[in-house]
Amino acid sequence: MHFIELLLGLSVFTFIFSLIPLLYIKNNKIKDWVLTISAISIILIAMCLYLYICNALMTCITIWFGNW
Secondary structure (H helix, E strand, C coil): CHHHHHHHHHHHHHHHHHHHHHHCCCCHHHHHHHHHHHHHHHHHHHHHHHHHHHHHHHHHHHHHHHCC
16 A cells, blocks of 8 residues: 555656656657656556555455454
C-alpha cells in the first residue's frame, strides 16, 4: 500500500514539474522527451489510482466478510 502511495506521489510530482519547462524549451527533441515523460506520468497516475481504489475495496470486503 505504501508503494502505491509513493509511486502516485512521485508520478504527480514528475508530471507537474515536467510541464513547466515546456514553455521555455525551443528544441523539439527535448520537447518530445518531456511530453513522453508527461504521458508516462499520466499513465502511472491512472494506474496508481486504480490500484488504490481496488485495494480499498478489497480491504472493505475482507473486513465485511471477516466479521461473519
